[in-house]
Amino acid sequence: MLKLGIDVGGTNTDAVLIRDSTEGAVLGVTKAPTTADVTGGIVAALRDLRETTGFEPGDIAAVMIGTTHFINALVEGGSLAQTAAIRFGLPATRALPPLVDWPQRLRTAIGGHSFLCHGGHEYDGTEIGPFDEFEFRTVLDKAVQAGATSFAVSSVFSPVNAEFENRAAEIIAEQLPGAPVSLSHEIGRMGLLGRENATIVNAALRDLADHVTTGLTRTVAEAGIGAPVFLSQNDGTLMDIDYARRYPVATFASGPTNSMRGAAFLSRTPSCAVVDVGGTTTDVGILRNGFPREASTDVSVAGVQTNFRMPDVLSIGIGGGSHVAQGADGITVGPESVGYRLTERALVFGGGQLTATDIAVAAGRADIGSAGVIGNSTRVAHLDPSLVEGALARIGARMAETVDRMRISAEPVPVVAVGGGSILVPDDLPGASEVIRPEHFAVANAIGAAIAQAGGEVDRVFSVSPQQREAVLDEARQEAVDRAVAAGARPGTVEIVDIEEVPLAYLPGNATRVRAKAVGELSLGGDRDA
């Protein structure tokens, strides 16, 4: 079974062809410049991949696409729909209406339409007040008159009871057939403002999502490929193209997630530390069973506080372009860097700045003869061997320390070194059981997309009495599994990869927040019946 993985980044569009994820053979890779319409780069990449590998479009079983297009659109504030943010919560929540902590620029870009209605639920699932249909219809009329075309609906404790949001969606569908509706319980987790903000962002991206998903489907079809198209989500699992049309916000963190998962896959080590060395920084992340460990703190995206789970990444200011200097206090490496101007400024390329790459070349780490891209080693032959050795030791020590701070036990971990500057990672990195340098790491993002599975997640507050604890956890597990199957996983392959229970503080009655995540192999073509 052949799969195509495509990563549409801000600069480049990468495409890879792989044969079945478990076997893991990479048959071809390519890069093309990303075009403003997103699809141009894909067309070029697919054409190139077909020429180099000779694949038959009919043999492709699935196309997986990862893209940073939606998060970039939010950051730039362009192509955003006029959005009505409607919340059920009155008389509570009045003090902090929807859009309360948004940057003015973005608030203006989506029209600033913020509305409050009565209702929502208490933590135990009882109503704060009844659903007031007249009030909601009035708000809807006002929103439409104000110019809103996309609707974000949130309700207090909707992760416990989604009734208000669902009723609102029915009324919108009846009154404004076809209007895009985003419901907070389908998008975020506990924490009203973070969940609501993610929902509003999603609603604002719906027009663009329509446009982009239509373009992606058409592009793939025009390449003669009849296989289903999927998009990668934040957590490293997939959504089908219709889901992506409705939930563009679910692609936001897919970039770093795909990159790490791709690196782990290429090196066949599902639990590892990934050390990604770029021009200016080194990013270190940890994978457990093929999924990145998530950051514990809320993240702000383009100035909007959301409660997405993003991969936990620690960055240090050392990269291939880092300045190297011999000062009074010893040798320093970074944080200043020549960055993308490495090929003009570094000594090996005839420039005047001593960089980490020069050090690596002088130490013989980079085999210039074969690659022919790391410049001229004679230009660094004059460097004092003690400087070269000292700088390398410094780089190795900083990287080892960073890996050590990220890893989760005293056990040495396998380290997967990727990125343009990965020659800086020493083979004998302290704390690493081994250092693996996979092939094709330059297209790790696209590989990460290609190998993704289908997943499902539950994040809810349950009332857990001590005798029922196991029953409640089973209920959460089952719900996560059901969601994974609904998202396209083949029953029987679905496993729980993470389960977490956190009792709520200062709250009698054993209210416990349970989060469970399940993933499984994607059900493709005929094997749905198997």
Add this chain to the structure above:
Amino acid sequence: MREITAADMKDMARGAAVLGTGGGGDPYVGRLLAQQALDRHGPVRLVDVDEVPDDALVVPTAFMGAPTVMLEKLPAGDEMTRALRALEKLLGRTVTHTVSIEAGGLNSMIPFVAAAELGLPLIDADGMGRAFPELQMLLPTLGGIPATPMAVADERGNDLILRTVDNGWAERLARSATVEMGCSAAVSLYALTGAQVKEFMVRGTMTLCERLGTAIREASRNHTDPVAAATDVLAGRRIFTGKLVDVRRGTAGGFVRGDAVLEGLAEDAGHTLEFAFQNENLVARRDGEILASVPDLICVLDSDTGEPVTTEALRYGLRVSVVAAPCDPRWRTPEGLALAGPGVFGYDHPYVPV
């Protein structure tokens, strides 16, 4: 006296979270509430304890309930002023000042809302100098000041007045009322005279929050050590730097109890630090030896950013530093320890001052 504007609240909230010693509720929602109120009504006058006349009528406001609930069911906004007004009406005298009962966490921010809306000056002080889980755990309790009469107000418009035999009963009855109100409600209690504020409250804690928050932010921006900066402001001591390798949690009587284990990094490599929490951090043991315990402050800060880490955010793999800082000396007296010492939280070891 100085004026506090919405722009000052971010630093103050960060510092308040440090004094929250892991609990007290994330001040995020409290900060937003305060910022909204300050934007709408203008700056709040923050007055020094010495500026308060002895015969002033000082009425604190606070939120009671589950902070996690408050992140979901946000306040209506007028609960605190309604609670304060209800108590004022009962007392039959005009309130002249408001003050925080708890500088740690969310409740450092709440009095700013009441002060802004009612145009009252806010006193630079609080009743704990940190955060505690129960409302009788206030220094004024040691001074014999009753918590009641007390008003409890919810977002629906329910006001409740409590008169109790002691401050422990005020906690019990108000807690169950809060649960009925959906696990979050505003309270107004511990009406004090200016003279009593001078005698029984902890001075300067609002500006301490601000100084802490500013120090962490500036150190972080200047790439100096933010944990060291916070430690200086707290006049505390960094007792451990490490990586969180285990967290165990469970509920007991409505409170989250748990333990966390840190594995040492840098100079602490090869050692472990265990700390126990019940909403707030209570006891820290290094290789089994008690280094710090309640009522002293045990603050867990992110080693890189200096940002305070709450007990609910404790997760495997976090890199944190633990800072111990001395509590107000009155907590260290036999009476203080009987009210909020290790024994109150179920520990049989003697108190070890930091």
